[in-house]
Amino acid sequence: MPTAPARRRLVFLVGAHKTASSHLQQSLLDAAPALTARGVAILPPKLIRADLTPVSALVRDGISPEIGQGAGAAFLSLHGGTAPTVVLMDENILGSTDRKMLMRKTRLYPWAHHRLGRIITLFPGHEIEIGLAIRSPATFMPSCWSESLHHGPYEPFRRFTKGVDPLALRWSALAQRLHEAAPHARIIAWRYEDYPQVFPQVTTRLLGPDAGAQVTPVDRIMRPGLSAEAAHWLGQQEAPDKDTVLAARKRFPKTETTPGLDPWTAADHAAMAASYADDTAALATCPHVELVTPPVVSDA
Incomplete structure (x- = not known):
């Protein structure tokens, strides 16, 4: 019987929310049997929320590191089998579309670095990568407002965004905070606006060339x-x-x-487009970030 490697590659696919994250998750889940055969385990959000999030909350409350790490090892053994690569998918690692968890004045996902850091501490000795899709605030904010109405009381969009400066919401700043929480992790990022074009590149980068080729995008709009x-x-x-x-x-x-x-x-659109372009450029220069962009089409 094969045994699990002592050091695995753990890919935390953290969304963000409303960046086609559900579409990517379902595409990976549909390909799970083929991916398992190629050494990749795909773990859906329900497993993360049932068996991992409660343990990370105990880390916040002061659980002994050895107990937390034992729970992390048990989680991988139970759900990851012997796969050398395990993909853990859950946007709620960053936060939620509840306003307090999503935005705070000039900050995206204000508690994301704490939440990610607590989970990472459960898996010492493993290679960590973080998959993160970004989206222009011009469409991200309305889409998250719409999603928030699934879970909480109705409030108008203007109340949902009151006090938030969309021009100050920086994905590059979020990536820096995630890096500080997991300094040895590599962040693989891509723009939601590029998602259809970069889908094959993203799956290849997250899973490896052979496994990535097994994933086909689902043909429907999710959520x-x-x-x-x-x-x-x-x-x-x-x-x-x-x-x-x-x-x-x-x-x-x-x-x-x-x-x-x-x-x-x-005027809002023009200002946010310029800010988003600047933010994306800043993200691309971060040494701990790999920004996946559409392939260059030759004129020849």
């Missing part, structure tokens, strides 16, 4: 957000609740011809 029509209708309702939000989604579905909420002016 579509609110359409602009639905958002407008909700704003006209008196004290909307979760049932009202569900009714809005069904009554005014988001499609190619009925896009999501766009709360910004043309």
Whole structure:
């Protein structure tokens, strides 16, 4: 019988939220049998949240390091089998789409470095990589607002984003904090806007060439957000609740011809596009970050 390697490659696929993370997760899960045969174990969010997140909370509360590391070893043995590469998928490692966990004035995922650091401490001696997709605040903020209505009480978009400066939200700053929490980890990043073009490169980089070639993108949209029509209708309702939000989604579905909420002016879009471009350029220069970009198409 094969035995598990003493040192594995652990890839933490942490989202971010609303960056096609559910699409990538499902694509990997659909390919799981073929990936297992190639030494890659794919662990879905439900396993992370059931068996790993509670242990990381105990780390926060002062559990002995040896107990935490024993739990990490048991987790890998139980769910990773003998795979040399284990992919652990959960956006909630960073936080959630609850406003307090998502944004704080000028900071994305204000507690992400603490949350990641606690989980990393459970796996000493392993090679750690972090997969992180980023997205322009112009669409990230409305999409996260829409997602937040799945889980909490209704609040208007403007209240959800009150006090947050979208021009100051920097993915490069988040990557720096994650690096400080896991200084030996490599961060593999890509833009949501590039996702369809870089999908094969991302899977190859995360899994290796042979395993990456086994993954095909699922042919459906996962977790579509609110359409602009639905958002407008909700704003006209008196004290909307979760049932009202569900009714809005069904009554005014988001499609190619009925896009999501766009709360910004043309000037807002221009400013955020420039800020996002600058942020992406800064991310690409970070020595601990590998930014996956679309292949260059030759004119020849």
